[in-house]
Amino acid sequence: MAAPAPTLSPATRLGQAERADTLALRNARLSPGEIIVVRIRRSDGTESAGRLQEFAVPYQKWMRVLDALNWIAENAATDLAYRWFCGSKMCGTCAVRMNGREVLACWEAVEPEMTIEPLRNLPVVRDLVVDRSRYETKVAGFEPWLRRADTYPGFPEPLSHKQMKNASKALDCISCMCCYSACPVIGLGDLTDFAGPAPLVQLGQTALDPRNDQQKVAGALAQTGIFNCVSCYKCEEVCPAGIPIVSQIIEPLKAKTAVLVPAMARHALALRAIVATRGRVDPGALVLRVQGLGALARLRRILRLLVRGKISPLRTFFAFKTAAAAPARRILGRVPP
Amino acid sequence: MSIRTISTDVAIIGGGAAGCYAALCLHREGIAPLIVCKGLVGKSGASLFAGNLVISGKLLGNTDEEASNTAEFLIKYHNQFLIDQRWARRCGEWIERVYYPELEEAGLYFRRDDAGNVVTSPGKIRSVAANVQGNSGVPFMDLRRKQVIRAGIPRLEETVATALLRNADGAVAGVFCLDVLTGDYIVVEAKAVIMATGYSDRLHKRSTGTREMSADGIALAWRAGAALVNMEMQWWHTNDIAHPPSWQRMQVYPNPMLGSEKSARMVNSAGEEFFNQQEDDPLAFGPYTVQLKALAKQVHAGKARYDGGYFAGFDNCDADEVDRYTTYGKVYRQLGLEFPNTLVETAVTSHYRQGGIDVDTATMRSAVPGLYVAGGVGGHSNGLIALATFDGKVVADGIVADFPAATAKPPAPSEIEFERRRLDDLRGSAGHGPAPVAVKEILRDIMWDKAGVEKDARGLEQALEDLSRIRSDLLPEMRLSNTGLRANYEWLDAIDVANMVDVCELIVQSSLERKESRGPFFRTDFPDTDNRDWLVANVMTKSGNGVKFERRAYDLPFFAPDFERKANLEVAW
Numbered sequence: 017m018a019a020p021a022p023t024l025s026p027a028t029r030l031g032q033a034e035r036a037d038t039l040a041l042r043n044a045r046l047s048p049g050e051i052i053v054v055r056i057r058r059s060d061g062t063e064s065a066g067r068l069q070e071f072a073v074p075y076q077k078w079m080r081v082l083d084a085l086n087w088i089a090e091n092a093a094t095d096l097a098y099r100w101f102c103g104s105k106m107c108g109t110c111a112v113r114m115n116g117r118e119v120l121a122c123w124e125a126v127e128p129e130m131t132i133e134p135l136r137n138l139p140v141v142r143d144l145v146v147d148r149s150r151y152e153t154k155v156a157g158f159e160p161w162l163r164r165a166d167t168y169p170g171f172p173e174p175l176s177h178k179q180m181k182n183a184s185k186a187l188d189c190i191s192c193m194c195c196y197s198a199c200p201v202i203g204l205g206d207l208t209d210f211a212g213p214a215p216l217v218q219l220g221q222t223a224l225d226p227r228n229d230q231q232k233v234a235g236a237l238a239q240t241g242i243f244n245c246v247s248c249y250k251c252e253e254v255c256p257a258g259i260p261i262v263s264q265i266i267e268p269l270k271a272k273t274a275v276l277v278p279a280m281a282r283h284a285l286a287l288r289a290i291v292a293t294r295g296r297v298d299p300g301a302l303v304l305r306v307q308g309l310g311a312l313a314r315l316r317r318i319l320r321l322l323v324r325g326k327i328s329p330l331r332t333f334f335a336f337k338t339a340a341a342a343p344a345r346r347i348l349g350r351v352p353p
Numbered sequence: 354m355s356i357r358t359i360s361t362d363v364a365i366i367g368g369g370a371a372g373c374y375a376a377l378c379l380h381r382e383g384i385a386p387l388i389v390c391k392g393l394v395g396k397s398g399a400s401l402f403a404g405n406l407v408i409s410g411k412l413l414g415n416t417d418e419e420a421s422n423t424a425e426f427l428i429k430y431h432n433q434f435l436i437d438q439r440w441a442r443r444c445g446e447w448i449e450r451v452y453y454p455e456l457e458e459a460g461l462y463f464r465r466d467d468a469g470n471v472v473t474s475p476g477k478i479r480s481v482a483a484n485v486q487g488n489s490g491v492p493f494m495d496l497r498r499k500q501v502i503r504a505g506i507p508r509l510e511e512t513v514a515t516a517l518l519r520n521a522d523g524a525v526a527g528v529f530c531l532d533v534l535t536g537d538y539i540v541v542e543a544k545a546v547i548m549a550t551g552y553s554d555r556l557h558k559r560s561t562g563t564r565e566m567s568a569d570g571i572a573l574a575w576r577a578g579a580a581l582v583n584m585e586m587q588w589w590h591t592n593d594i595a596h597p598p599s600w601q602r603m604q605v606y607p608n609p610m611l612g613s614e615k616s617a618r619m620v621n622s623a624g625e626e627f628f629n630q631q632e633d634d635p636l637a638f639g640p641y642t643v644q645l646k647a648l649a650k651q652v653h654a655g656k657a658r659y660d661g662g663y664f665a666g667f668d669n670c671d672a673d674e675v676d677r678y679t680t681y682g683k684v685y686r687q688l689g690l691e692f693p694n695t696l697v698e699t700a701v702t703s704h705y706r707q708g709g710i711d712v713d714t715a716t717m718r719s720a721v722p723g724l725y726v727a728g729g730v731g732g733h734s735n736g737l738i739a740l741a742t743f744d745g746k747v748v749a750d751g752i753v754a755d756f757p758a759a760t761a762k763p764p765a766p767s768e769i770e771f772e773r774r775r776l777d778d779l780r781g782s783a784g785h786g787p788a789p790v791a792v793k794e795i796l797r798d799i800m801w802d803k804a805g806v807e808k809d810a811r812g813l814e815q816a817l818e819d820l821s822r823i824r825s826d827l828l829p830e831m832r833l834s835n836t837g838l839r840a841n842y843e844w845l846d847a848i849d850v851a852n853m854v855d856v857c858e859l860i861v862q863s864s865l866e867r868k869e870s871r872g873p874f875f876r877t878d879f880p881d882t883d884n885r886d887w888l889v890a891n892v893m894t895k896s897g898n899g900v901k902f903e904r905r906a907y908d909l910p911f912f913a914p915d916f917e918r919k920a921n922l923e924v925a926w
Binding site: 024032035036037038039040041042043044060061076077078079080082083086089090093094095096097098100101102103104105106107108109122123141142143145147156159160161162164168170171172173174175176177178180183184187188189190191221222225227228 | 392454465467500596688690790835846
């Protein structure tokens with residue numbers, strides 16, 4: 017008999033209780049037979065935006081967005097193209113945007129009026145079906161499989177849940193692409209080389225697994241563009257699997273990148289070092305350390321920064337410190353880069 | 354329209370546990386596999402639904418008694434003795450020796466506690482979970498998907514196999530496919546074809562079958578000349594969520610919970626508890642049939658219906674013990690119900706088909722040369738993800754042994770042409786009748802009403818008449834509103850419907866043939882379990898335009914029932 021694990025944290029319980037109110041309300045505001053208005057963006061994948069088609073759908077008890085789509089496909093638009101397989105939050109193929117928010121159709125309660133659109137950041141095949149191959153290619157390129165540093169000792173191998181804590185969160189991923197659609201950096205297209213939250217969660221499954229050969233993760237991390245992540249938490253907000261994508265996947269991956277591929281983390285490491293020594297953010301020092309002396313040649317930009325008070329050469333060159341330097345060093349010393 | 358041709362050594366139809374493992378084993382042997390998957394490899398089908406993983410043999414400190422219990426459970430409760438017990442033993446040994454170590458070595462995370470112990474469920478039969486109980490199939494199949502990608506095994510995804518293609522010798526030598534997203538036809542030429550389309554077929558109004566399921570594997574194999582077995586043996590889930598409809602695949606798992614002495618309970622409309630696995634039948638590890646029998650008694654007493662009016666949940670547990678290792682609270686919380694104090698209304702759902710294509714369990718050959726079977730679509734055992742995986746290994750071994758002698762004759766051009774025309778015609782369907790999706794719903798209603806949980810000869814005969822009317826009146830009159838090629842799911846529905854009608858008929862005929870009740874197969878006109886005459890494989894083969902039945906006895910080397918005849922509702926299993 018296994019020793020009992022610690023129970024869920026009080027904060028998680030508090031969150032559950034708060035959400036319960038909202039969810040209870042969302043599931044109780046309509047009665048069976050009431051008509052809901054559903055507008056679906058339909059396209060053949062070649063038009064730019066497609067057009068919205070409106071349907072009146074009778075509410076059924078505890079109706080999900082997927083039930084509304086199924087009702088429409090059976091009764092009103094038999095050629096509606098939408099993807100789903102399991103209907104129970106496992107296959108992760110039915111994600112759409114409902115009233116501008118990414119949701120898993122099988123999981124989310126319907127709204128009295130809702131506009132359903134395909135996910136963003138992936139090409140539309142037809143109506144609500146998107147082409148997932150961009151994501152698939154990225155993930156395959158990471159070669160996200162376990163490569164052991166040591167020989168496998170036989171079942172069951174020594175391993176604790178504490179060691180697997182972050183990787184185990186990543187294993188809840190159903191690759192539904194909600195986060196990929198919600199990510200504003202992915203929305204910038206080719207302006208950055210950011211891999212996006214969903215591929216990073218997939219990478220995290222093995223990269224954050226203590227059994228994996230850490231050196232072999234470096235090659236994958238080098239392809240992530242991970243420091244383009246702006247930590248806006250949009251991905252976490254929409255994740256139907258409740259994965260703490262930023263705090264327990266992307267942040268630990270960034271830390272790993274700083275160690276294994278330090279060249280990618282120049283900006284982050286410089287910022288950290290400056291805060292640790294000076295107890296404040298010093299933009300001037302940051303620019304110099306990241307871009308080198310070459311930055312001084314961009315006179316117009318430097319002037320602009322000076323005028324707006326963004327940089328202060330005197331404070332930078334005399335390494336002005338605040339009282340926060342000592343505590344900052346103490347705190348940062350506790351967490352590895 | 355042009356047809357793309359791809360050649361491979363072995364074509365595998367299905368991207369679940371059996372198909373993926375067969376592909377990986379063949380690849381290891383230097384034989385080139387190709388997976389055709391109607392959905393997405395590792396993301397569609399039934400394998401995702403594996404809640405937890407059963408421990409066999411002496412794994413993780415299992416005692417002799419626990420090892421024997423697991424075998425007894427599989428043979429008795431899971432298959433009602435309609436199983437090759439020697440195959441089951443081979444499978445159990447392989448699970449102990451190869452399956453668990455291989456999965457863990459590849460990276461599957463068997464849930465530990467903070468002290469590093471693998472967490473198990475207590476009781477007479479023990480199980481473990483991959484990461485979280487209730488969700489084990491997700492990381493399991495995600496691992497398989499990545500292993501397939503890593504091996505460079507080609508996949509045709511969101512591509513439906515519509516026909517098995519035979520060559521001049523009558524052997525299966527290829528598969529006709531439609532890429533659903535592009536509308537392209539693809540012919541896969543292969544020296545052998547493995548049918549691995551899974552356990553479920555979504556032929557009833559309420560079904561755990563996923564969206565893409567329409568009994569394709571059985572229909573294709575039957576048309577190519579394969580024999581079928583025990584098609585009437587349909588497994589049912591007894592407490593799946595009653596509302597909303599999409600959640601009919603979501604179960605209030607009655608199995609023992611990891612790290613807890615308790616499990617879910619079921620309560621009738623009068624608030625009386627009528628099933629709790631831990632108290633009522635601890636040997637019934639996946640107690641679905643035991644639950645179904647308990648429910649039938651409630652239905653007969655007017656205290657529940659098969660489509661609802663009874664409730665299930667964890668109000669006998671603390672939230673902590675449910676949440677620690679399981680996903681079971683997710684349904685309640687998403688509905689805003691107080692957990693674990695609230696029960697939720699549940700209903701019966703058709704789940705796995707125990708029967709399927711008849712196979713030689715030593716090699717997984719079907720009766721048709723070139724056609725092999727792996728996993729749930731076979732009629733040799735009822736489902737567990739470990740069994741399906743074992744089949745993947747056995748079929749690969751069978752093909753490796755046969756491979757040197759495999760013919761390389763390509764499929765007959767006439768077969769390809771026939772199928773191309775059939776699909777073109779379906780896309781052009783312009784009758785005055787309903788859309789294909791509506792015909793699907795009609796079929797599912799008929800099966801639910803007349804070939805549902807409780808059946809009798811009269812209802813089954815009516816079902817046959819209804820099905821024959823659909824075949825003559827509705828199928829030729831189907832109408833598609835869109836004849837485009839891209840992601841035309843209406844066209845796919847039309848292809849599905851033809852398979853569904855055929856297989857529904859075979860199931861009803863097979864149900865009429867078995868004149869007893871056994872496990873989850875309830876005949877109200879033959880309520881007894883009859884081990885003297887019906888502890889047999891109910892084998893059906895084509896005979897002219899009709900079917901022919903034959904009974905084949907099972908060997909009972911390890912476990913045998915202890916009665917000859919008894920009312921099925923009084924039999925524990």
